[in-house]
Amino acid sequence: MRKILYSLFSIIFTLLVISCDDAVLPKPKAYLSLEYPDKEYKKLEVSRPYSFDVLESTKIIDETNNWLKITYPNLKASIDITYRPVENNLKELLTEAEKLVFKHAVKAEQIVPKDFVNPNKRVFGSLYEITGNAASHLQFHATDSTTHFIKGSLYFYAKPNYDSILPAVDYIKKDVLKLVETLDWKPL
Incomplete structure (x- = not known):
């Protein structure tokens, strides 16, 4: 009986030693592989008191009061654009725009402003x-x-x-910068 137990123990021990040959390695980190289409721009085709270049693959939704929605169907995103005429209320408009930005301060880790000025085209503003x-x-x-x-x-x-x-934010940010660079005002 002892001989059988010894043989059985030897076989089990040998199998354990042989089967534990390979070291267990953790899985390597996976990296997201996103591919975005090349960018081609066209002039905004909707009549507005302003004009700028938009990405051809976006969809423009015409809204009332000279507002627009530029949608990115594949990214499930949109840029909502509102327009207001300046009627001796520029300070109020700027304050309102900044209030909307800083409403996000509760969830935001950081808000980074970037000013832009193009005196030749009379375009002055900020990107947050x-x-x-x-x-x-x-x-x-x-x-x-x-x-x-x-x-x-x-x-x-x-x-x-x-x-x-x-x-996706970085991809769309380039479109926003292109929008601002090509922004032209039309006479009312």
């Missing part, structure tokens, strides 16, 4: 990058300081998770 799990990650406003004022906000139609949507 909002990091963290806020509802809007980019907001901007622009004015000619006498007649026109627009405000834009980027929204995603998903629960805000900044780490997940950061590549």
